[in-house]
Amino acid sequence: DDAVAQIQGCLRIVFHQRDVHDGGGSGGGATAGDSMEAAAARAKHEAEAAAAAMGKARGRGRSGSESRAIDRDDSDYQHKLLRKIITAAVRAMREADPRGLFLNPVTDEIAPGYSKVIKEPMCIRTIEDKAEEMEYDHLSEYERDVRLLFANCIKYNIGKDGTWFRGEARRQEKVWKEDILSQARELYKKETAKRRKQLERADQQDEAKKKKAASETAEERKRRADNISKALKDASGSTDDNAITKLKGENVDPLPPSKAKRRKKDMDYPSMPCIASMLLSDPFVVRIILDRILRSLRADVLGGKSIPAAHSIVPSLLQLLCITQFATQLCALRGKRFIVPDAGLTKIVVDTEKLDPAAAAAVNVPYASLRKYLPLLAGLLLQSDLDRRVASGGDLHEASASSLPSRSAADPKPWQDASSLTALRALTEGSMIHIVQPGQSNEDALTAQLPRFSVALRGLSGGSLGADRSFFMSLSQALLRYKRNLPHGIRDLVMSSWVDWIRDDIEDQEKKNGGNMCLP
DSSP: OHHHHHHHHHHHHHTOOSOOOOOOSTTOOOOGGGHHHHHHHHHHHHHHHHHHHHHHHHHTTOOHHHHHHHHOOOHHHHHHHHHHHHHHHHHHHHHHOTTOTTTSOOOTTTSTTHHHHOSSOOOHHHHHHHHHTTOOSSHHHHHHHHHHHHHHHHHHSOTGGGHHHHHHHHHHHHHIIIIIIHHHHHHHHHHHHHHHHHHHHHHHHHHHHHHHHHHOOHHHHHHHHHHHHHHHHHHHTOOOTTTTTTOOGGGOOOOOOOOOEEOSSOOSSOOHHHHHHHHHTOHHHHHHHHHHHHHHIIIIIITTTOOGGGSSSHHHHHHHHHHHHTHHHHHHTTTSEEOOOOOSSSOOOOOTTTSOHHHHHHHTHHHIIIIIIHHHHHHHHHHHHHHHHHSTTSTTHHHHHHTSOOOOOOOSGGGTTOTTOHHHHHHHHHHHHHHHSTTSOOHHHHHHHHHHHHHHHHHHHTTOGGGOHHHHHHHHHHHHTTGGGOOHHHHHHHHHHHHHHHHHHHHHHHHHTTTOOOOO
């Protein structure tokens, strides 16, 4: 819980609502919101300064052009450009040779004694293959091969019998020189000039960054460090430099929501909200958060006869999971647009005219998780505990046999339209795996427990549970803990549910594929 409070303190800085300023003007101080961006910039500038110093040490005695050649290897671009130009030229050569006279290699079977006369044969296919394999380093090498192609034809076809072949070779060579080669040269010249400008512009930007990093004085670095310290103090309203590390479990409080924000300008260092979301979405961190929520539900919510929204830490933990859920989208946008989701304590009124139904539903994912489906999961855990107690061997078994009415079957309606709640799905999967493990239930109780969890997971997965590899691996590991003592009844119950989930997944795929899915 102390760690959660400290994570929230960091996130209050990372997702700060105030505008980000550089603070470099005379007499102008930076706000707390720019501290983490400044920290990233400072680290980057220091790395650039070190790289620049190493580059100077390596580059002493070399001219500017040599240094640029060492820093930038542009041969890959040149090969791809030549492949593009020569491939287009080869297509034009094919069109100029409708009979395919120069298309394929010439053999001695086609032209007797050809290999004795022509020592270096050449054809259009050979040129095409060399271009595709990027064997040409310059356009002049392609020109040489084409000239060789026509020269071989003229050299072999001598005398009166070869008059037509020599004339066709000269005709196609003229078309190639006047049309195809001239266009290829012009395009190559244009593209290399454009590339040269791009490299020069990039060199100028690199040089400017190095000068800026070198000009940053120790006083400026100290000012940046002071800004970070100030931001840490602002996070908890304290004047202590170590305010974040001193936060405790009682300081846990949901983060205030924010509207979607854009970075004011493109920056060449990562977005701090993006990095924070990536760290939170680490599978190990997510597993710890999920485990803490489940323990809180069993021990505090059910034990205290309360609701999840009234718990001191569960809303905050669910909010962290919602941030991890948006991490993929945040990374796809390169951190240019970020948002702090609502904690879900109150429902947000959405303007359906401005947002489509999917976007409107996404806005209230935290509310649906905390206020609707997490209480359903708590009720499912409560029913499972009651199933265990009324089953044979339980403390309520005799009383239930004589006085309690028969339990009704699980109702799938409450779990409908919940397929977007990935956190609730993971919590429900973890709860089911928990009761399947040895010592947590028995065969009689699982007869009632597993169908309820199966119905809930079908609603939360949207019919695609069969593709959840990690869930099935965890379920298999839980069964393997029984070793040789696995009761056949539990085995059959789990496998029956397993087959049902896979069947649901197959039926869903059949619907998507129009019923054209074939099964062995």
